[in-house]
Amino acid sequence: MDCSSTLTLSPSTGAFFLFLLVASNLLTFFLTSSPSTFSFTTTTTAAATMAPDTDTGESISVDSEGDETSPTISDLPPEFLAATSPQKLPLGYNPNFGSDTIYAPVGHPCILFPEELNKYMSYEINGSCPDDELLAQRLLLKGCEPLPRRRCRPAAPPDYIEPLPLPDSLWSIPSDKSVVWTAYSCKDYSCLVNRSHNQEGFSDCKDCFELGGREKFRWITQGHGLDFSIDEVLATKKPGTLRIGLDLGGGTGTFAIRMREKNVTIVTTSMNLNGPFNSFIASRGVIPLFLSVSQRLPFFDNTLDILHSMHVLNNWIPKKLLHFMLFDIYRVLRPGGLFWLDHFFCLEEQLEEAYVPMIETVGFKKVKWVTGWKLDRGPDMREMYLSALLEKPLKKSW
Structure with missing residues (x-):
């Protein structure tokens, strides 16, 4: 893991970057002054x-x-x-x-x-x-973000049906006619709702379209162990001071819905990994952002009260990229803001050797910190979960 803030260049590397600078300046000169090929x-x-x-x-x-x-x-x-x-x-x-x-x-x-x-x-x-x-x-x-397409009209359902009005939309499955299904293996919401029962193998957020199942009970029961409740988290701050935030990789938007019920406005980032996640989030009546984990968060410094992430930040992300992301989360949180790291998973040896030191370099204060075994693939895998509630210092947060 490279958590150092100082970069030392070898003479050959320094010469390379000097050459690159000179070359790019020459290129700019030729582009702006000569029409020749x-x-x-x-x-x-x-x-x-x-x-x-x-x-x-x-x-x-x-x-x-x-x-x-x-x-x-x-x-x-x-x-x-x-x-x-x-x-x-x-x-x-x-x-x-x-x-x-x-x-x-x-x-x-x-x-x-x-x-x-x-x-x-x-x-x-x-x-x-x-x-x-x-x-x-x-x-x-692959990193082509933001995408360069600008001057055409996107495909839309031919017989589009408008979403249900609030508050009915919050816990209802929208019409199949609200989605263009071409990109997905499922061609209607019934397929998505039932895929946790009917589909073998792994699918991202496999059961989160099933709003009447496990999704209905997330974050509302009294927290225990790795499972923090929303009420438990909100209780760490003065009432009304957690108002706006971001759910990073928020599936179908249930976290945003639950926080909305507590008068907290949450924007949800999600990809459409074999399902119309962004369309579904919007149909429920909360705001989706379509961007990847490598994107710099589109918020100004010191603005958000809370940032939540469940399962997305894990050991599949290259360590240096994850370090950038943690600092970006720190950047957008206001002083005193909370970072709720929900069920981060990695191998047992990675947790203490890499990820705990990495998190500690960022500068968060630990409000709540719980580790436990991740056993869904068996104990021999030696996989661990970390759930943490981290606070950006109210004073001297720079």
């Missing part, structure tokens, strides 16, 4: 040398590993280049931007997957988007 080869990644300007027609070849050539500008779809090209501000220099140009945000790994990117960005401008949710999600999970 040229080829530029370096040892950095394709994303670092992508030229988004569509007016010059340059071709840039990058060898990222010494034996594979990355895509050139000519390999990339025109609509992608149009979406990522700098745009001059109509009224010139703007002091808020500190520039006269807007540069569109786009996930830099997009260009590492030119075949998928070409499929995704091939559509009639001002027309309908292809029905390709699975392709879009795969690109997003």
Whole structure:
């Protein structure tokens, strides 16, 4: 685990980064001053040398590993280049931007997957988007985030039925006609509700569409052991001071529903992993955010009262990425805000050797900390759970 905040560069590495800086400046000079076509080869990644300007027609070849050539500008779809090209501000220099140009945000790994990117960005401008949710999600999970598609209308159900009104929508299964089912193995909500009983093998959040089952009792019973209750967590703060927050990887939005019943507004992040999770969350009447765990959280510093995560933050995430995520959670929580780490799982030796020290480097105060065995795959796996309630210090939180 690399939790050090100091980075020491070898002379060769330092020389490489100096070369990269000079090369990128030269590339920028040529792109802005010459209309001619040229080829530029370096040892950095394709994303670092992508030229988004569509007016010059340059071709840039990058060898990222010494034996594979990355895509050139000519390999990339025109609509992608149009979406990522700098745009001059109509009224010139703007002091808020500190520039006269807007540069569109786009996930830099997009260009590492030119075949998928070409499929995704091939559509009639001002027309309908292809029905390709699975392709879009795969690109997003590979780091092409935010996705670059901008100028087409997404597929929608032909006979769409509006969601039920509140509060009926909170604990009701929405109409099948509210979803485009193309990307999923299930083609209706009945299939999703019953898949924990009828479907073999693993599916993400396999039983969480079954609102009358285990989902109905999550976080409301008196907490014991690893299972904290919402009332137990809210009781750690003055009444009314936990008001807004985020559920990271929140399945079908039940945590947000339960917190809504306590007058706490929760936004839920979720992917559509073999199910229309985001559509389902919205149909229930709470807010979904479609983003991956590698995305920087779209909230300003020191703003959220509480952040909850159940099962998503686990040992499947690369350790350095997890360390970034923990610091990002710390960033968006206000001083005194709570991070509810719910059933984090890992191997027994990983917990003490890697994850406990990692969490401690971030600077949270431990309010509640419980570990226990994860036994669903048998004791021989030596898997552990950690449930923790962590507080960002109210004073000196920087």
